[in-house]
Every structure is written in C-alpha cells, then in structure tokens.
Amino acid sequence: MQFVKVICALIILSMLSACSWFGRDKTIPDIPEQVIYNDAMSALDAQNFSLAIEKLQLLEARYPFGRFSEQAQLELIYAYFRNNEPAASRSAADRFIRLHPNHDNIDYAYYMKGLTSFEEDRSFLARFLPLDETQRDPGAALDSFESFSVLLNRYPDSEYAPDTQRRMQYLKNRLATYEIHVASFYMKREAWVAAANRGRYVVENFQETPAVPDALAIMAEAYTKVGLDDLAQSAIDVLSLNYPDYIIRPFAPQxxxxxxxxxxxxxxxxxxxxxxxxxxxxxxxxxxxxxxxxxxxxxxxxxxxxxxxxxxxxxxxxxxxxxxxx
Structure with a gap:
C-alpha cells in the first residue's frame, strides 16, 4: 500500500513538472510602457503593421490607464486601416469615440472611420479597371458619407475638414447617380410611382449634382405615365429653367x-x-x-x-x- 502511494506521488510530481518542460508556465516579461510604445511606433515607421498592431494591443492590455493608452488607441485605428482590416479599424474608431467623446483628437477618429468605409467601397479591380461604381451597392458609401457629415457638423474647423468636403462631394455624385440607375430600372419595369419617388429623392437630397436633370426628366415622364400632368409640367418647368441645354430622352422602354x-x-x-x-x-x-x-x-x-x-x-x-x- 505504501508502495502505491509513492508511485502516485511520483506520477503527480512528473505531471506538474511536465508543464514547465513544455513551456506552459512561460510568462511575458514585464516590459515598461515606454518601451512597448516605442516598439509600436518603430513598427509603424517601418510599415510593419501586423507587428505594430501586436505591440499596440499589448500596450493597451498591460497599461489600460497609462499615459500612452489613448494615443495607442488612435494609432491602432490607423494600423488596422493600413493593414487592410476595415472592420477592425471602424470598430476601433467607434470604441475610441465611445470612450473619449471629449478628446482633442476625436475629429481624427471620425475622419478615419469615414475614410475606412470610403476606401473599402473602392475595390481593387475598380481602381485599375473601368468599372462603374455607381451601379454597385452603396452601403459602404453611405456609411462613409454619414461619418464625414458628423465630422463637418461637429468640427467644421478641423484640419481634416477640407479633405472631408471633397470626398463628400464625390460621394454625393455617386449616390445620386446610383439613384438614377435605380429609377431607370423602375422605368423599364413600368413602376412609375417608384421611379418618380427616386427622382424626387435625388432632387431633394442631392442638389447641385449632375444627376439632378435626369431626376427631373424621370419625374416628368413618370408623372405623365400616371396622369399627374400638373406635377409633370412642374418638373419640366424646373428642368427648363435650370438646365436649358438638357436634351430629354425617354427612360421608359419603347x-x-x-x-x-x-x-x-x-x-x-x-x-x-x-x-x-x-x-x-x-x-x-x-x-x-x-x-x-x-x-x-x-x-x-x-x-x-x-x-x-x-x-x-x-x-x-x-x-x-x-x-x-x-
């Protein structure tokens, strides 16, 4: 009986020592906050974004209330963006906005959130092939436009405002053209009311875009189809007054x-x-x-x-x- 107890004790002792043999009790050494932050910045400068993300995550886990924690969260947004991880970048931006609504660099978080969606919507093929982006799903473009709108409304004097305005104008033109494609589809399917509503949406929400005259022409033709001659004539009057050189073409199938x-x-x-x-x-x-x-x-x-x-x-x-x- 004593021999059995000795054997069991030896087995338990060997199992405990095996954990150390295979490195299971290996611990990460206590690295100072400044050192981790410097390593992360060096990785960013070297464009080693995977390593930068690893260091920034380690910094936030080890020193969540340290003097580099807020800056590390901002740098993490950028690192995810450059590492082609748009979902993680947007999530990091949302987290920073939620945790630090009064931060001095909150405008940067909104800008990066909009920029991430803006670049995500431009696929690799669209950058090198003549693809019509206005006929694709505008989900990411809408998210980008919303983030940029918040930035301009809350922080009009931000250093990112000029670039944001230019990108928003591009997004407005694209979203308006997408609505025209949808309205044209409805016209081909003889869904006159749906086509007229799409045209009116463009006129009301995307003024001063090249798609407005097409929207007015679609409204006039669709209203004529359903017998609303007064509304059709009103659309024609606005079209003739503001776009006298516009050549009207039928959108309905012949x-x-x-x-x-x-x-x-x-x-x-x-x-x-x-x-x-x-x-x-x-x-x-x-x-x-x-x-x-x-x-x-x-x-x-x-x-x-x-x-x-x-x-x-x-x-x-x-x-x-x-x-x-x-």
Whole structure:
C-alpha cells in the first residue's frame, strides 16, 4: 500500500513538472510602457503593421490607464486601416469615440472611420479597371458619407475638414447617380410611382449634382405615365429653367411590333413612348414639321411607305407630302 502511494506521488510530481518542460508556465516579461510604445511606433515607421498592431494591443492590455493608452488607441485605428482590416479599424474608431467623446483628437477618429468605409467601397479591380461604381451597392458609401457629415457638423474647423468636403462631394455624385440607375430600372419595369419617388429623392437630397436633370426628366415622364400632368409640367418647368441645354430622352422602354422587329425596322411601326416634355399646343405645328408628332387626321409621323422602306428612301412616299414649305 505504501508502495502505491509513492508511485502516485511520483506520477503527480512528473505531471506538474511536465508543464514547465513544455513551456506552459512561460510568462511575458514585464516590459515598461515606454518601451512597448516605442516598439509600436518603430513598427509603424517601418510599415510593419501586423507587428505594430501586436505591440499596440499589448500596450493597451498591460497599461489600460497609462499615459500612452489613448494615443495607442488612435494609432491602432490607423494600423488596422493600413493593414487592410476595415472592420477592425471602424470598430476601433467607434470604441475610441465611445470612450473619449471629449478628446482633442476625436475629429481624427471620425475622419478615419469615414475614410475606412470610403476606401473599402473602392475595390481593387475598380481602381485599375473601368468599372462603374455607381451601379454597385452603396452601403459602404453611405456609411462613409454619414461619418464625414458628423465630422463637418461637429468640427467644421478641423484640419481634416477640407479633405472631408471633397470626398463628400464625390460621394454625393455617386449616390445620386446610383439613384438614377435605380429609377431607370423602375422605368423599364413600368413602376412609375417608384421611379418618380427616386427622382424626387435625388432632387431633394442631392442638389447641385449632375444627376439632378435626369431626376427631373424621370419625374416628368413618370408623372405623365400616371396622369399627374400638373406635377409633370412642374418638373419640366424646373428642368427648363435650370438646365436649358438638357436634351430629354425617354427612360421608359419603347414598344416595337413584330413586323418592325422581324424586318430590323424596314417595315412595321414603333409605338412612340409618352414624351417626357408635355407638348405645348402653340408648338404643335412647328413640331409636326420636324416629324415629332402626328397631325390630327393625318398619317403617322414620319410614316414611310413600304416601297420607301425597302429601297432605303430612294423611292416611295416618306410621309411628308403636303407639309407647308419653310
């Protein structure tokens, strides 16, 4: 019995000593705060961002209330950003904003939060290939725009304000163009009310962007489709007053009959889409000369005979006989 107890004691002693043999009781030496911070800054200067993140995390864990803790949190935002970890960078920025709302460098946290989303939205391929970013999901762009807006509203005199304003203008143009793409999609699907609402959203929220005239044209055409002529005319008036050189094009799909499609436009007819600009009766005569409307009681506008179509305009009637000469 005594022999069994001795054996058990030896086994327990060997198991405890095995922990030290395999390094399980290894402890991190007590490194001064200044040394860890200097190592982190050296890693940042050398663009070794993974090592910098490791040192900054160690500094925050060892000295959460030290004299370098707040600066380490700011540096960690930048290190995550440069190490291509956008989610971690935004999380670190949110944490700093929550813990230090009155910090002198709080504007930097908002700026880096917006910049992280801004750069995340620009994919690697979009930087080197001619891809249209305005047709992609604008989720990251919206987050960036929101962070930049908070920065400008709360800290208009910040040193990051000028760059923020330029980036916000770019984001406004992109978001407005995205709304136009969505409105055009609704127009092709004949969802007139949804298209008009998208156009109105652009006019109300993204003024002074290149997408505003397209938004007004979509509103006019969509309102005409649903019979709201007063709203359509109001949109046209605003469009004509502010963008007199804008050329209106139909956003709704044009309907072709089977004969027109089968003969590649030589025969048959096209059902004209409802024009985006309501026609003024005083201009009807002048527009008939251009072949853009159909005279009452006459043939179709630009109505060409079959002989004229087959011979590509060489023979036959082109539908303009009897028009007054200029």
């Amino acid at each position: 309907n072709f009959d089977l004969l027109y499609t089968a003969t590649f436009g030589l025969m048959g007819s096209i059902e004209p889409a409802v024009p985006a600009r309501p026609v003024n009766p005083d201009r009807a005569r002048a527009m008939r000369v251009d072949g853009s409307t159909q005279p009452e009681g006459g043939s179709q506008t630009g109505g060409r005979s079959w002989l004229n179509r087959i011979t590509f305009g060489t023979f036959g009637d082109d539908g303009r006989v009897g028009e007054p000469t200029q």
